[in-house]
Amino acid sequence: MRFKSFPSILLFLLFSLCFAQVAYSATTPEALARQAISENSSESATAIKGLREMGPSGLRALMKIYSDEIKRHATDTNLGRDTSPEWLRLSAALDAISQQRDSYASGLYWYTDFEQAKRAAASTGKPILSLRLLGNLNEEFSCANSRFFRTVLYANREVSDTLRERFILHWKSVRPAPRVTIDFGDGRKLERTLTGNSIHYVLDPQGRVVDALPGLYGPKAFLRGLAQAEEVVRQYAGKTEAQQTEAFYRYHRTRVNQTAADWSTDVQRSGGRVPDTVLARVSARRQNPDALEIAPVAITKMVVEVNILRAMTADAIELEAATNVETWAKIAALHAADSRLDEQSIALIARHTPAATVNAGAKTPAQAQLLERIVEKLERNMALDTVRNEYVLRNRIHAWLANRARNITVDALNEKVYAELFLTPGNDPWLGLYSPDAYTALENGGLVN
Helix, strand or coil: CCCCCHHHHHHHHHHHHHHHHHHHHCCCHHHHHHHCCCCCHHHHHHHHHHHHHCCHHHHHHHHHHCHHHHHHHHHCCCCCCCCCHHHHHHHHHHHHHHCCCCHHHCCCCCECCHHHHHHHHHHHCCCEEEEEEECCCCCCCCCHHHHHHHHHHCCCHHHHHHHHHHCEEEEEEEECCCEEEEECCCCCEEEEECCCCCEEEEECCCCCEEEEEECCCCHHHHHHHHHHHHHHHHHHCCCCHHHHHHHHHHHHHHHHHHHHHHHHHHHHHCCCCCCHHHHHHHHHHCCCCCCCCCCCCCCCHHHHHHHHHHHHCHHHHHHHHHCCHHHHHHHHHHCHHHHCCCHHHHHHHHHCCHHHCCCCCCCCHHHHHHHHHHHHHHHHHHHHHHHHHHHHHHHHHHHHHHCCCCCCCHHHHHHHHHHHHCCCCCCCCCCCCCCCCCCCCCHHHHCCC
């Protein structure tokens, strides 16, 4: 009896094996990638969910299969907005898996669960780059800074390669981005977001704060800031907690001093006058770049810390007072190369600007000139943002972190940044856009609940 049943058992095993192979082949990254752009919405949703759960490898699978089409859209500045059903399904799938809008231009995978990001960082040893923004990175109407990040940073080939290879990426929305629609009354409407700032935090693989880059930076300056923070993380390797803490404080003290020196040099190169007191302090510290005296903890700890912070930022306060609008523009011009856009960023800008693109053939001279003006103006404004963010905002963060803030959590630091640096505290539901003591001649001040 046992021998008679053997063929049946063998047949069953073969059938099971074949079934398992078919089931496996339907759930491989390649198979899911093809299903992700299916016209069947249920099938595509299931495939997209599966690819998202695979992490960065799921996104890579989708981008590999459709690499030619993605590359064409990412680099062709003559290609206008593609509304073909096939491309719309592919770009939507890419954005859903990556959790970033226009991700075809960057190929970046973003975690939205911080604990998952920390696990990925712990397993790879990579630092985390955590973006905090208003709105959501995978939606068109996130805050202005984050929209520019997608265009001038994440789409930039060198930046995207650096982020993909050397960081674990994470984003978290602080609150919705205020959005306004202007109705001209004749069928035309203009949609914009109002106010809102974003900030990138560099964290070690355990999720502890290392550094921060507030607001918009040009690509080269952004990469330089990331490299500075990466070096701190490298210094942590094999060190005790006490040694890591010392490296952290030394780094931020050095950056405060170096910022004052760089800022002073730029003011002088721009024809401005640096206060003698600043010049004297900068000169005295050249022999010992991280020499900022940190007073011991005492009963009057709060007073001491306030005084220390004031001493740390004394140079910045005096330099900011000595740097007028004209000088800022000249300093930005000195660092114009930091904000040059590459081919991929320009292609994305062109695709967002129908008047500057054509769907076939070459641009007309007028279209080419329009795109050139857009790029030139954006690069100039970005250069100005970069130097001001580096010298004023990031310098203040360095001072905060150098002032006994080694163990501050990223959430606590972010609350401080939005309240004291961006001046949009979480307890203001109107983000500074409404004041009860400002009369508008509108019923209830124009508020609609």
